[in-house]
Amino acid sequence: MKIAIPCVQPSASALVDDRFGRCAYFAFYDEETQQTTFVENPAAQSNEGAGPAAAQFVVSQGAEAVAARQLGPKVTSLLQSLSVRFIELNEADLTIDRVIGLF
Amino acid sequence: MIIAIASGKGGTGKTLVSTNLFQVSLDDRVDVVLVDCDAEEPNDAVFLPGEPKGMQTVTQQMPVIDKAVCTYCGRCHDWCSYNAIFFLREPRRIDVLEDLCHDCGACLAACKVGAITEKTVPIGTLSMRYINKRPALIEGRTLVGTASPVKIIKQAISEAGKHDLVILDAPPGISCPFIATVEPADYVVLVTEPTPFGLNDLALSIETLEQMGKPHGVVVNRAGLGDEALYRWLVDKGVLQLADIPFDRAIASVYAEGKLVVKVLPAYKPVFQTLLDRIRAQAHPSTIA
């Protein structure tokens, strides 16, 4: 399974970004290969609708799950309808490698 | 003649001036209509009698995508500047996110296979109140969740049609709803108070009106409350001071009850009467006797 995680910097030691739609980068962790790639979030600078645009982006990149602090109602229902799992991160200030360690 | 009553921020007495100006015009047998353009928080109706009679729905167009015809080319999505079309090539998925749509028509123009049509959805209402069987108040009101009141404001103003005097109670602020209201006006009356907050907001409003080339004057509400800085500024800037409405607890009380000052406190009627005369003279300088 490929998991998308919003983060503030493109590195494994970076913090999870509290925002989903306007996060700076997404980390894509592939459970099978155990590889992590970082991609800039193209939706971050949107005037409106950054959440749905970011959801569309991560799904188009093959993500089957999203691990994040919180999601807005629009994004939640979109991801649900696409059968993308939401993994809620309840702890503040997690780093990407800590999150990956959870899987 | 169209007059907009505006202020940089809420709570300065814009509605007080609009409704009382309307009443003195009516008493003066002027053919007058009041339009409440503060469509997000309309409250002119609180001060005027009568139940709304005619109710109209203001609508916008909303795209509908026929998924049987759609080729999933993604062009409509690329053309949408508002992220209002959710699109995935794999797995195939296309949806209109209605609350993000600005009704620009780009997706319709983008689609090459005719998969997009439009439906009509409500975004607000216009209601009409009559006094002595004549149209008196038109109120624009957004539905909760409507992104922009601009279309409702424009429609409310055009619904008013031509009268000797149309008074527009403008929304607060200096962003798009304010611009949409003052744009069709012949003259703009800015209501402020003689305090640092009032002056700061007035200066921003006047800057905007100067950019638009709109003639304007100022009504100082709660005169005597603050200090002289506002008056000095008006003189320095050469901005016309149309009227002073004194700071009087009695006015605040009458207003808080939802009543008209010119009816309950007739001593203040001349203030609004003079204001009306001066506005008319300003908007039609040729008619000054």
Next chain:
Amino acid sequence: MKDRGPLKEIVVLSGKGGTGKTSITAALATLLGNSVVVDCDVDAANLHLLFSPEVQETNVFVSGHKAVIDSAVCNQCGRCLAHCRFDAIHLVDGQPVIKETSCDGCQLCARVCPEGAISLIPADKSRWYKSTFRYGHFIHARLQPGEENSGRLVRVIREAATSSAIDQQIGILLLDGPPGTGCPVISSITGANIALVVTEASKSGLHDLKRILSLVAIYKLRTFVVINKFDLNQAVCQEMDTFCEHSNVPVIGRIPFDPTFVTAMIHCQSLIEWAPASPSAHVIREAFQELVEQCQLNVTQYR
């Protein structure tokens, strides 16, 4: 890694303008002492007038895009005119011209132009500032007239304020919210823990109080109400008390109609600074203590 600690975010709201929201925010800022204060009323910012902040950092805010037509390239075919739904393109001596204040930035004109004569330029005249003032840090903004108040600017300055608070290890964020119940208000309350609603005892105040309370209820904020000018209309004030009781929202202050607020404003001071012994200051101080106790605010220094 910095410890975020329990950052408490207090947002001061009012359904309508002119209720005294900003004056009360200023009084709270004075009582809090060391805090990060954010003026979220980007459309008609006033709080800076009381606190004369020193700007440390100026940032550009791009509020959207506006179309411009290069008349040297345009062949006057009129296609843009036919497509624009915002009534933003007009003919001036046969030449299509964009009216900037009507343009929504949808780009459709640019896309349909066969000559490529239309481009979109960023609307970048709005600014936001990181400043310091006598009680700590102050984040504020100035929206360019006619630019969209999309709520995004509020979000930007809120995020800047949160990171300032974390950097400075300050536990309390105080936000002066925008008036109304629209998009910028929602941006200012998203993520806040505590809402203080300032209303005034008038019929329209009551109407707006109900609207704003229904909004904050959706976001599950700890909510408190202060009734300003409570003696303006006793009947309305009572109605407000009853409504708040039914809604389980405590009324923690009833401030009289008091011109001292304006005198304080003229002297660029908060009421607590200008008239610390006045009856209104007393009410605000008590309301503040109520907030501190009920929300267990970690207040290090207050008067």
